[in-house]
Amino acid sequence: MPLDKGVHLKCAHTEGRGAISYAPDGRHIVTCGKDTFVKIFEAEELSAEPRTLEIHDAHAPVTALAMDRKGARVVTGTDAHIASVFSYPSGEGMRMLTRMQSAVRCIALDPKGRIAAVGAEDGAIRMCMVNASGAGASQFVSVKGHTDSVLCLAFDPKGEYLASSSADGTVRIWDIRDDPTTVKTLSVCGRVLPRGSAQQLGVCWHPQGETLAVPKGAGAILLDRGTWEETATFESGGAGKDGHSEDVSTTAFSPNGRYLATAGLDKQVFVWDAACGESLDRHRGDATPCGLCWSPTANTLCFLDDSGQLGIWVVHDSDDGGFSDHDDDETPSATPLRNSRRFLLWNLTGMVLSRDENTYSAIEVEFSDATKHRTMRLTDHYGFSMAALDEAAVLVASRSNHGKTRNPSTVVYRPLASWAPNSDWQVQLEKGEEAVAVAVGHKFALVATSARYLRVYSHTGAPRSLLCHGGPLVALAASRGLAALALLVTLYDLREPARPVRLASELLPLSPGATLDWVGFSEAGALSTVDSAGVAEHHWVVGLTGAQLMCILCKGDDKYPATLPRPVLTALPLAMPLACSEPAEPQLEAQRIAAMVELDEYRLAATEAGLGEEETAEHTMRLVTKIDSLALKLFKTANETERNARALDLALSLQLPKSLHGAPQTCPSPCRLFKP
Numbered sequence: 001m002p003l004d005k006g007v008h009l010k011c012a013h014t015e016g017r018g019a020i021s022y023a024p025d026g027r028h029i030v031t032c033g034k035d036t037f038v039k040i041f042e043a044e045e046l047s048a049e050p051r052t053l054e055i056h057d058a059h060a061p062v063t064a065l066a067m068d069r070k071g072a073r074v075v076t077g078t079d080a081h082i083a084s085v086f087s088y089p090s091g092e093g094m095r096m097l098t099r100m101q102s103a104v105r106c107i108a109l110d111p112k113g114r115i116a117a118v119g120a121e122d123g124a125i126r127m128c129m130v131n132a133s134g135a136g137a138s139q140f141v142s143v144k145g146h147t148d149s150v151l152c153l154a155f156d157p158k159g160e161y162l163a164s165s166s167a168d169g170t171v172r173i174w175d176i177r178d179d180p181t182t183v184k185t186l187s188v189c190g191r192v193l194p195r196g197s198a199q200q201l202g203v204c205w206h207p208q209g210e211t212l213a214v215p216k217g218a219g220a221i222l223l224d225r226g227t228w229e230e231t232a233t234f235e236s237g238g239a240g241k242d243g244h245s246e247d248v249s250t251t252a253f254s255p256n257g258r259y260l261a262t263a264g265l266d267k268q269v270f271v272w273d274a275a276c277g278e279s280l281d282r283h284r285g286d287a288t289p290c291g292l293c294w295s296p297t298a299n300t301l302c303f304l305d306d307s308g309q310l311g312i313w314v315v316h317d318s319d320d321g322g323f324s325d326h327d328d329d330e331t332p333s334a335t336p337l338r339n340s341r342r343f344l345l346w347n348l349t350g351m352v353l354s355r356d357e358n359t360y361s362a363i364e365v366e367f368s369d370a371t372k373h374r375t376m377r378l379t380d381h382y383g384f385s386m387a388a389l390d391e392a393a394v395l396v397a398s399r400s401n402h403g404k405t406r407n408p409s410t411v412v413y414r415p416l417a418s419w420a421p422n423s424d425w426q427v428q429l430e431k432g433e434e435a436v437a438v439a440v441g442h443k444f445a446l447v448a449t450s451a452r453y454l455r456v457y458s459h460t461g462a463p464r465s466l467l468c469h470g471g472p473l474v475a476l477a478a479s480r481g482l483a484a485l486a487l488l489v490t491l492y493d494l495r496e497p498a499r500p501v502r503l504a505s506e507l508l509p510l511s512p513g514a515t516l517d518w519v520g521f522s523e524a525g526a527l528s529t530v531d532s533a534g535v536a537e538h539h540w541v542v543g544l545t546g547a548q549l550m551c552i553l554c555k556g557d558d559k560y561p562a563t564l565p566r567p568v569l570t571a572l573p574l575a576m577p578l579a580c581s582e583p584a585e586p587q588l589e590a591q592r593i594a595a596m597v598e599l600d601e602y603r604l605a606a607t608e609a610g611l612g613e614e615e616t617a618e619h620t621m622r623l624v625t626k627i628d629s630l631a632l633k634l635f636k637t638a639n640e641t642e643r644n645a646r647a648l649d650l651a652l653s654l655q656l657p658k659s660l661h662g663a664p665q666t667c668p669s670p671c672r673l674f675k676p
């Protein structure tokens with residue numbers, strides 16, 4: 001059963017330093033502590049007894065822990081100088097990974113889970129092959145530079161750099177593509193006191209590897225990848241900038257990169273908007289947190305403090321004063337980066353694929369109907385991370401500070417066909433404002449930004465309108481002349497982009513306890529959403545046609561499809577969960593209601609497109625005939641069971657004269673409704 005909002009505490013270990021990690025499926029939390037135990041907790045049943053694992057040297061405090069991204073292995077480190085690896089969740093196959101010359105203080109695994117970096121109290125760092133066996137199991141690469149205890153290690157998501165922090169007061173970034181070499185040394189504090197200090201100097205990478213978060217004084221800073229220059233600061237001061245009163249000890253980015261969590265020696269945990277540096281929410285505890293991690297699947301932040309307490313913070317939604325939900329604000333039907341590739345978008349028109357190679361990056365646009373458009377390839381100079389696509393244009397955008405280029409947030413619009421040359425256009429946002437989502441409709445383009453602006457452009461690049469919205473954005477979608485923002489849900493009429501009209505603003509209808517998985521417009525133009533409730537398999541949604549959900553069935557517990565090999569679309573029939581009095585009715589009633597909805601959508605779309613009755617008569621007649629045909633079948637069933645009131649109700653719903661004339665013939669015996 002999901003936990004209620006707020007902070008839930010449970011005694012996990014005895015007093016002292018420990019470590020914490022979420023399992024990739026978000027169902028379990030793994031902790032270790034001074035009491036020598038490694039424990040596995042149920043994330044949604046904190047009151048349940050945890051499972052305890054035995055590791056090498058059961059008499060030594062377990063001080064460090066790391067889990068690979070697949071949730072297959074866990075590596076631990078102890079005060080007895082030993083780093084061990086074992087299978088998760090069974091705890092079997094345990095073996096010693098390496099023996100350091102002093103107590104192990106921190107451990108990190110590279111993105112592929114093949115290399116473990118182990119940091120020790122004497123300042124030594126070793127990089128070991130996790131899968132090695134035999135003679136290779138004892139081989140390692142030493143990384144030397146720190147003069148005091150190594151406090152934290154973090155591999156960047158691309159596996160090119162390793163960040164380390166030390167009690168000598170420095171943070172080092174190592175290039176590990178060949179022999180480990182220091183590319184940046186940053187002094188962030190004075191010498192950290194040995195043994196007993198709660199200062200962890202916990203660094204963390206943005207999920208896309210664009211920046212590195214580093215504690216510095218009573219705040220945290222972001223370092224730009226490549227230049228390693230400071231690009232942002234998270235600290236108290238000014239409106240909306242409440243912050244720590246003592247030094248920050250550790251940091252953690254949310255999986256979508258929108259939020260940064262910091263824990264300090266003041267026993268507080270803050271959550272910040274990563275784009276603008278605004279403090280969004282905080283929790284004040286009774287002890288200093290020594291470990292932070294976000295749930296990969298839920299709107300939850302977990303921490304372990306130095307009193308041994310495990311805390312699960314089920315965070316607040318934006319409408320009650322806290323920060324917004326955990327759903328990613330990028331375009332629906334986007335995937336995270338894997339093997340240097342990701343889908344920025346896949347809809348019924350086509351797909352936009354991003355490829356990040358060692359020497360260059362590129363965008364590929366492929367179309368569902370190859371007879372209309374050829375595959376388009378764009379060189380990516382900006383690190384595009386979001387896209388929109390329709391029959392007229394492709395729109396891509398990037399955040400700022402990507403790689404060594406230090407470009408501002410950039411938006412590029414490329415029409416698929418134009419009568420005039422130089423019809424594509426580009427916009428760069430001001431420093432401090434980031435594009436967070438994009439969408440395209442009929443002769444307009446939308447850019448939602450971190451400043452809570454919705455920027456409306458014409459298809460030629462002229463600014464048409466600037467709207468403000470009242471909360472952090474979850475998703476953005478557009479179709480024809482309409483746009484939808486998932487805040488609550490706000491629907492705009494943009495047929496005249498210079499004069500947007502707000503059509504509706506309503507609470508988003510999600511199933512209880514569910515999160516938003518997809519929002520968009522159906523092929524007929526109906527605003528639609530898909531949430532996470534009641535799904536045994538992960539369906540990655542591409543779009544909706546009249547009666548089918550177009551999606552990709554993901555493998556196992558994976559929520560996203562792989563880019564290679566190219567996944568295959570699956571069409572799943574849509575059905576309404578009706579409850580009917582007769583066993584034969586639900587399927588027929590569901591088909592009839594679906595056809596009625598489709599007819600309404602078609603009529604609205606035809607009116608919006610300015611089509612007359614002659615142009616829509618054929619399709620309208622086909623849908624009306626289908627609706628009457630289903631009503632006649634239900635009418636027949638009602639007569640057979642002698643439910644005359646029900647039969648009359650169905651007869652009155654018939655729209656075509658031929659249906660009314662044919663109704664008596666559906667009855668096996670004379671019907672009372674048609675007696676003279």
